[in-house]
Amino acid sequence: MLGLPKGSLEEATKNLFQKAGWRITTNSRSYKPSIDDPELDGRFVRAQEVSRYVEHGFFDCGLTGHDWIQENESDVVEVCDLIYSRASSKKSRWVLCVAETSDITKPEHLAGKRVATEMVGLVKRYFEKKGIAAEVEFSWGATEVKVPDLVDAIVDITETGNSIRANKLRIIDTLLETNTKLVANKSSWADPIKRKKIETIALLLQAALEAESKVGLKLNVRKDAVDSITKAIPSLRNPTISPLSDSAWVALETIIDESVVREIIPLLKSLGAEGIVEYPLNKVVY
16 A cells, blocks of 8 residues: 655656556546556555554555654654655755844744744754744745744745745755655565565666666767777766677667766767767666
């Protein structure tokens, strides 16, 4: 039984599973997906709740944020990191913010002040650890607009900081970096059959994420140019070299970061490479 995050991560999660080899289909009114694997069943619930349901055993494993594991203080097995979101492959941060015009410059200045957040437990523990007597209240949403009229500060999540700047806020501390994790129920993890399935899911999800930033590259090159070409290719390992029907030529194949392709292909061409083919990847397993 698999716990999947409903909401902002839903489509990104379904796309990730599809690249990993599982097709998950839903309709707009159902929280019970169809998964093309007879060994898997699942439910879409809010990411905030997944770790609790995994801990309690309703889910054998699930995807949720490191932040919500910490907020719920869930006793689960953290199987692997899956750094992705609806918009990017960067980690997000929970940050303490005040208005740009505020005189508050450090957390200690919030003693006796009000702080709004969705992450109440984590924020309370943060202030308690620092010995700061701040009043922490739950925010149902639109947290950024509550400063300074309704509260003195907020703790909210950000990937890029754009929303923080757009709402004329200033970050004075970072409480936590977070990303999606695959977590497992401890009893399920102790079951050899379930553990093997969970490890398979982890392996293929990580492989699908790794492939997102990389591409495959094939090219033909004369044997006397192999050394100069291989030095120019930043491959994962040594590139694969295969003979061609023309004994003076070989075929090279490798995997590289997609971000360097625009520089590499012209360089390879100038070094005598021919028949250069770039192709997308679904999974990369180290």
